[in-house]
Amino acid sequence: MAESEALGSGPIAPDWRPPSLDTGVATPARMYAYYLGGKDHFRADREAAEKVLQSMPIAREIARANRAFLTRAVRHLAQEGITQFLDIGIGLPAPGGTAETAQAVWPEARVVGVDNDPIVLAHARARPGVEAGEAGPGAGSEPERGPELVVAGDVRRPEEIVKHPEIRAVLDFERPVAVLVVAVLHFVEDADDPYDAVRVLMDAVAPGSVLVVSHATGDFASGPMLRAAKAYEKTTARAVLRSKGEIGAFFDGLDVLEPGVVLLPYWRPDGELPEEADRIWMYCGAGRKR
Ligand SMILES: C[S@@+](CC[C@H](N)C(=O)[O-])C[C@H]1O[C@@H](n2cnc3c(N)ncnc32)[C@H](O)[C@@H]1O
Numbered sequence: 001m002a003e004s005e006a007l008g009s010g011p012i013a014p015d016w017r018p019p020s021l022d023t024g025v026a027t028p029a030r031m032y033a034y035y036l037g038g039k040d041h042f043r044a045d046r047e048a049a050e051k052v053l054q055s056m057p058i059a060r061e062i063a064r065a066n067r068a069f070l071t072r073a074v075r076h077l078a079q080e081g082i083t084q085f086l087d088i089g090i091g092l093p094a095p096g097g098t099a100e101t102a103q104a105v106w107p108e109a110r111v112v113g114v115d116n117d118p119i120v121l122a123h124a125r126a127r128p129g130v131e132a133g134e135a136g137p138g139a140g141s142e143p144e145r146g147p148e149l150v151v152a153g154d155v156r157r158p159e160e161i162v163k164h165p166e167i168r169a170v171l172d173f174e175r176p177v178a179v180l181v182v183a184v185l186h187f188v189e190d191a192d193d194p195y196d197a198v199r200v201l202m203d204a205v206a207p208g209s210v211l212v213v214s215h216a217t218g219d220f221a222s223g224p225m226l227r228a229a230k231a232y233e234k235t236t237a238r239a240v241l242r243s244k245g246e247i248g249a250f251f252d253g254l255d256v257l258e259p260g261v262v263l264l265p266y267w268r269p270d271g272e273l274p275e276e277a278d279r280i281w282m283y284c285g286a287g288r289k290r
Helices: 003-007 028-035 043-055 059-079 098-105 118-126 158-163 165-170 194-204 222-234 244-251
Strands: 084-088 110-115 149-152 178-182 210-216 282-288
Touching: 028 043, 028 059, 028 118, 043 059, 043 222, 059 098, 059 178, 059 210, 059 282, 084 098, 098 110, 110 118, 110 165, 118 149, 149 165, 158 165, 158 194, 178 194, 194 210, 194 244, 210 244, 244 282
Parallel strands: 084 110, 084 178, 110 149, 178 210
Antiparallel strands: 210 282
């Protein structure tokens, strides 16, 4: 059964539990929460994350820089007039998220989250007013109301995302949509064709839509990065490092926004660059569909 079916959607029973929440195996979403100082992680996540930190003590700064990039990118696109956001691999709630950032610019901004980790959906279900698999009530009426909808889905099955009736009920694909795939594509192996996934997503949305990507690279410190990537082998998703050229290729056919594909801190910084900017080994960028 596909995971999106297994997780289901619809009204929430009071005793609902995510059916496939396995706390014994680390997941990228919970490890990321650990790096960011969040609370939603279990022993397996902490152990795996500590292994990564042993190989690469800067991993925590990289996670923070990634979140800060996401925030800057969403703010920039909202300020440019985008009011619809499809956040694939939305992750667990943490400061600087897509909805709070976009809705600070456009209170009526609509955000849909997609994730393949059951704990992310469980969180969305626990949030009053915004329930997994259901559009939240009162769209446009309350500030900081969070994502309209969070659904189970997998970027490796992009057709299911772009055809998802509940997503299409919230986001109007005839108008520009920011498609965020931030710190997600390095969990998609070549065999699952991440380039085709991005193409399917961007083919489905209107001209003026923008793809936002960040992605881990082994271009600089291949040793520590490879050891860190190896620590993900025992988690639910293997990590794949790609070169700057390979990451830039996600934007093929799109107009890459300034400043191009750069290490995270260099993308439209809103303050001084951190001292360790050149050791934040993840590339990022944004590209607009003509
Ligand atoms: C490192 S977190 C990034 C969270 C958020 N995008 C950010 O940048 O702050 C990666 C997220 O992608 C999700 N993810 C990993 N592989 C995925 C896939 N194949 N499809 C959808 N989500 C995926 C994980 O569950 C996790 O929530």
